[in-house]
Amino acid sequence: MIELSVPVEKIPYIRTIEGRKFKNGKWQFPDSALTVLQQYKLIDSNIVVSKKEKVQYELSPYLRDYQQKIVNNALNEGCYAIFSETGTGKSPMGLEIAIHFDKALILCPLSVIETAWIDDCHRFYPDKIIVNCHGSSKTERLEKLNSKADIYIMNYESFKILKNEIRNVQFDCLIIDESSVMKNMTSQITSDILEMIDVIPHRFVLSGCPTPNHNAEIFPQIKLVDSDVFGNNYYGFLAKYFTQDMANPHRWYQTQENKNAYYNRLSEKSIFLAKDDCIALPDKTFEIKKIDMGKTQKMYYQNMVQNIKDNINSWSKFEFTAKLMKLREILSGFVINKDNSITDFDTEKDKILQQSIEEIGDKPIIVWCQFIHEIERLAKKFNGMALTSKTKNRDDIIRDFKDNKVKLLFTHPQLLGKGLTFTNCSYNIYYSLSFSYEDFKQSQDRIHRFGQTNKCTYIILQMKNTIDERIYNCLRRKGNAVDELYLEMGLKSINDFKENS
Template identity: 30%
Template sequence: MGNKLIINEQFIEIRCDRGDAATLELVNKIPYVHRNRVNTVFRTTVRNIDLVLKLFRNIDESNIDKAPPAVQRIYDKEMQRRSVTKALLEHGPTGDPGFLWPHQQLGRELAEVNNRFAFFYDTRTGKTPMSLQIIVDDIKRNPHHKWLVLCPLILIENAWLEDARNIFPELRVVNLHDTSKAKRLAKFKEDANLYITNIESFVQYREHIEKLGIHGCFVDESSAMKSSSSKFAKAAVEFAWNVKRWYLLSGTPAPNGEWEYYRQLQSIDFYGVHKSWTQFKQYFFENVSRNPQYEKLKVREDRREELLSLIKSYSLYVDKEDVLETPGRDFIEVELTMPNELKEHYNKLKKQLYLELGDNIVITAPSTAASLNKLNQVTSGFIIDTEAMKYNKIHGIPQQEVHLLSEYRFEALDKLLQGLGDEQAIIWCMYKKEFEILKKRLGDKCALVYGDTNINEKNAAIRAFKEEKVRYLIANPASADKGLTLTNAHIAIYFSLGYSYELFKQSIERIYGSVVKQPKRCKYYIFIAKGTIDRVIYNTIRSKGDMSMDVLNHLKGGL
């Protein structure tokens, strides 16, 4: 057996001749090792340095002095990282927290010894101030270092810039987002300690970002990497390889299942997980779908603990209920009875997958997904004619695209709002038609945040609501779900629901948090039409939440 070890701070490489069975036998004892096709070059994470040295050179802590000095330094650094991390997770932080809460100080100290880590901190636990403190700590020691934050567009102004101005005014920050490409490119020429841009623009402007010479990066809402095939997830993994320090932030990192951790883990430690998504999937999961055309993944029971331990080795979850005094909350189901005619429309669409509205208008639901979507619309009192939308786009001849069937749900909302008096409230909606009708009914009392509002309009709407210039904020969870603090209100109304647990979880947290910011008990009114898809959607959301929390609870540390 003749082999060569190459050890640096990014990976460990093992080289051998083709057909070297003895070396291959040892390599197979290393978890998730990457290998070439002919089994002559293998790579693994530096975290396995003690395992590799023991297997291939019979070196351990008792004789580490036999290793070359450079290898000794890497070994000692890894042993220190493990030791300090273990102590912090078991006993909590030891340093002066300043203005930080203990769990924020814990993250700060973990970042001192872990250059790459995932802070899966619950919403409202102060991820942004903690992250800014980590950045400032580094810049004080290394003034020439540059940092990057990738976050949802709506959080640039409403979270990161706001907290930077209020907490660290000395920090030089550049917002790389602007209204035109020329203006954006001009901002890359500005000197700063911290650059902030939106996740949606990262792929397009990655070339320019790489020229900035970024030392460290925070990905705020790393659930944006949950899809193994997304362009952003793949680009982020590649970009992370050339960044010294890399941190993930999210309260809902894998809302649909454990498989959504793959790209996030890969970005933290490329050689610490399987080389490909397919290998990761086949090793940890089984497909339990009865339809061979679809995947329904489930963790293999014999490898569940292994997967959870792997995720935990790179991350920490903090539940706000464990670290903050919160006001408590109530979820109140508002049962609605559909008018008879609307109920007939609903049942016909459900059974026959089409609906006749007179004047030769027939609206069809050609697939299961389309049917569920149409049924959801009908419970809100309208239906969208997608064929008319396609026709209008092609021919430019206006056909009616949305048909209002009943205003029973809007009338129920009027009644609820009257009962709330002058209280502010967020009204969550899923469809453009709902926004249009509610705007007509509520007028100047409301501001809108949804797909048709640009970022400046969204920021103005949020500002007006926070300053209590409007009583109601009508928002789509996809447009205003993450990172916003709207604790000036303690009431949220779910006029309609979607299937995303992540969006639901994020949206309910906008009004919730520490009693310091939210002293009032929060109330959530869920509109549910009896005997309809509304109940199915709500139950589905809650079951997804239970599954996601099982994993996150495993990732808790000591505080």
């Protein structure tokens, strides 16, 4: 950090320097700004910023070579971002970072507290005390926060409830798992987490997909790590690392020059790691099974399609998306009536699912679904285990599936979406799909990750000539299925769609 006084007439020059701060009557600049400050003759040209000597930390033997290198870099930096693709072992790296501090706080999705972070801690660091701060009331959460431990872990909701009390605990390390939760610069959780910049000195973020929609989503995540990287001004960040579309001023895109500058700057405080760069994993195989609709299903489907085409130009994006959900329900073998009762009907998808299960044999299978009724109906029909948002013994079911006590699991990608490892399983069947590429990728990575020794097979069940096909094609190329379906079903211009939404 370089600290100095800047004459008033020179202030316009320093506005281009990222990471500048004005504190206690003086300007502070990151060490990387030395050359620019010398050009503006604000600092002597003979001054050289000495580089911090790199320390080789003593790390656990459980870590692979690439993990040890990343963790060592992170500890030397003091604040760091690890953007490591799903399946490369982010949780063990996060735990290794945590144990090098007196008191660490980890924020992560509720779904992975017990079956990923705590299980891994007990397995690799049995001498460390880790506390799950989740609870049914603030009082219960606070009791856990005030207990004696080395590592405290909670979900984002608990953090929002306890954020004021956390200020008084004197944590010296904060780790944000799945930091894409901060991708929205204006969300409340992003604002709450960023308040910790002045509270907890060492901050680390972990994510396999930090920018699921747009590269600008990295800004708040890196700001938490070190605001010197991109500065504090979001719009200044956009102006420097993106190009504005003059035909559509709300759209910012990146040229190759923008991308080069963006990733070069990011590399100072982060690392991007792909599975292929560090782990030799078995191949993936995708099998598409095309299915004809039955008479009743086809009637429901065609009636809904006609209703959409008749009304599409008067609907908002929200209304249109709701109708698409109705189509997806029909393709899953049921309709929800106006009185909220549910009508099931026969669907050939069930027959093909049965055939697929029989072909796989006595091996663990995850069947991915989109609706609670769909999950419960299929689990009952095929004698499997249902895991929904209503399931109370979730962690027990996950452990039983890992231990092969449960062989057929029906669930939604977001319930097992991040941080969980099922390398005992090598078969996924997609009974239905969402519009989310992140959900699709994360669901694949539950089985295709470090420790997997078998070829991973993904079976996609598709109704012919329906939105099943469009959704899958869009997911394969990261397209926007909602926008494309809107155009296909009658809209003249996608701009009309966005104006109506």
